[in-house]
Amino acid sequence: MGQTPLRVATYDVDFSRKGPGILLRDILRETSDDVNASLGVIAHVNPDILLLTGIDYDLSNVSVRAFADALASAGANYPHVFAALPNSGMASGLDLNGDGRLGSARDAQGYGRYAGANGMAVLSRYPIEDAEFRDFSDLLWKDFPQADLPQIDGAPFPSQAAQDRQRLSTTGHWDLPITTPDGVLHLFAYSATPPVFDGPEDMNGKRSADETRFWGAYLDGALAQLAPSGLFVILGNSNLDPADGDGIKGVMQTLLDHPRVFDPQPSSLGGKAASDPSHLGDPALDTADWPGDGSSPGNLRVDYVLPSSDITVVGSGVFWPQEGTPEAALLAEGEGITRHRLVWVDITLP
Template sequence: MVLPAAAEPLRVATWHVEMQRRGPGLLLRDILAGEDPDVAAVVDVIAHVSPDILLLTGFDWDLKLAAARALETRLATAGAGYPHLFALPSNAGLATGLDMDGDGRTGGPRDAQGYGWFAGQGAMVLLSRLPIDSVKVRDFSDLLWADLAWGRPPMVDGQPFPSPQAQAALRLSSTGHWDVPVILPDGGRLHLLCFAATTPVFDGPEDANGLRNHDEIALWSVYLDGGLGPPPEDAVVVMGNANLDTSDGEGRQTAIRDLIGHARLQDPRPHSAGGTEAAVAQGGANTGHAGDPALDTADWSDDPAPGNLRVSYVLPDRALTVTDAGVFWPVAGAPLRPLVEGEGLPRHRLVWVDLDVPG
């Protein structure tokens, strides 16, 4: 793949905003009311960083994208409009009618295709200033985990966990896996490989969540290797919440290491001074960690485990030129510090990468 010499700057970002509510329509209500500090902080952060393309994870989905459109209206008012919105129905909260976690009951949030109290809770939405080629979108969200030859669904005593029926019905994606092409200024395409993986904890010795997290991340390596049909010939960017650190915390870390090390991808290593400061100033948030705290994207310092971790990623194609990258995490005393501290504000940080794309 050879890109033209002429290029234009493009800022691509992802953020796990934790804007999920306990019932359908409540997020829309809160955005429209204009009184929630977490909504205001999200708007202010996005307006400040001003990415051209932004994948929000942990954002409630609704059929007409009413909540996403309400947020975009707030952003436009703040000078950061996004004329193109995209989201597909999510596996999060999608009812199965089966006992999916082996607790002997049905109808709970862990009995859905992906954790959620209602359909679309904690889903994904893509905001873009570039047009989206919706006709060429590929959605892998309905792939059944047990049907994937390379997948490793959990087994206990040689039997599918929690039951053959449940495992046969379970999709790999806990939220979604999308290949979304956006149209570049020169008419070419940039493929955004968007996802949000389940957490690798909150399970039992069968390691159901750990195995699923591994395979959700591995799906993109399989796709880029041609295992799900021809991969994009155009440049790609893998982006989203992998819920997995490369070296610290729980989970099967080979998955994210293999993805970062894929021959088609590069790791710009977005960083912040705030992440480094938090590891030192908050009394052991990263005690025993091997990773660089400057790369952390989630502030879990208020919990003795797992500490602050790098869990959100933007991994561009090696054919693209990276000019800058960062994590929005202001240090203490900085003017924008209040946007990342305070009760109810997201614990995750926005991750951005600046690219040169064909102009």
């Protein structure tokens, strides 16, 4: 068993901008509240492997590398970075949301105003084996074996032509191997659509659920000739809480209960202190903070780091410090600062 724990984390930084190139400008200027806050949080938690969701993609990974350089200056060094073109912002040429118009952000394969918007990236202290990268982002939703496709009055919504081109992944589904000192660890990464902003057809709710169902199907061998072997961590923003909020909650719980998956239940004192009295789930496990004003869902558990059941977990947490502590200053309110909290798990590999 490995002697040094490996810290694996996910963080939805909500860095998507209004146009391409703006994120790079904001990183280089060093004056953006959300960038600076995220730098402080990441440097404080100091994970060895980090999945960022909600970060814009560019062809040469210039923005991600600039952010990694900024982290190095803050004391967290990540010599290895990886990103791939997300479905978010990828033009479809069709009316995918059924509003009768073309070319909107909701007509992209995943919500986005431009190609590369709102993608994912991995930062690692250890080599990323991108030659062995498996990308399932082009899987059509209708071809997913458990697809729960939206309908209105028994007809495909918004149209059969749209469903013939609609991909399952809002952002992407990745199997990315990383060579750690104790062996290869596969990152099963994704960032799903929120199960809201739709109509009675529940298109986003059904899609969000199927994006999480994907991992159970993958582990069970339903998407390839053989189920994936080896050590893995499922991580990212599912946008599904197993007990509260919108969405098909049982789908998230089914993944948490999968025999090949271990749920370390990362928690925080800050989440517990900010509990929503009407919620059923344990508030200490919440990972995102939306004000409970009646028009928003309140605090939810939507970000996950789920090691395979053959990995030993030695620690875990959600970076959500209590108000009044020195760490709480890292989450100070500012323009555009993410509602999400960084989630981390310390593991040793067999």
